[in-house]
Amino acid sequence: MKNRSFWSLHTLKNFYIATFVVWLIWILFLDNNNVRIVMSNRMKMKDLEKEKTILEEKIREVKKERNEVFGNPRMLEKWAREKFMMRKPNEEVYVIVDENNQPVESKKEE
Numbered sequence: 001m002k003n004r005s006f007w008s009l010h011t012l013k014n015f016y017i018a019t020f021v022v023w024l025i026w027i028l029f030l031d032n033n034n035v036r037i038v039m040s041n042r043m044k045m046k047d048l049e050k051e052k053t054i055l056e057e058k059i060r061e062v063k064k065e066r067n068e069v070f071g072n073p074r075m076l077e078k079w080a081r082e083k084f085m086m087r088k089p090n091e092e093v094y095v096i097v098d099e100n101n102q103p104v105e106s107k108k109e110e
Contacts, residue, residue, distance in 0.1 A: 065079075081093075
């Protein structure tokens, strides 16, 4: 029989394979940033990016409306009456609604 030392090539090879397997299990399942957490964070990030684009579009719409309304006093009055149902003293306001209880004037023509 051959006398093999502990650090022979075969033993080192098995040691490195075993170390790699332990490291892989640690990274995939036991670490604080394991695969499940990374995947859930990526899904959350995609959802937040979609929400960000929607909110940026709303911001653009509000800025456009603000520029239209606050530059003209007549538009300001119209905007206050339509959006917030404001009225002058001793004035009566009638709102016509459809079958879904939505104001008819607020529907956009398509």
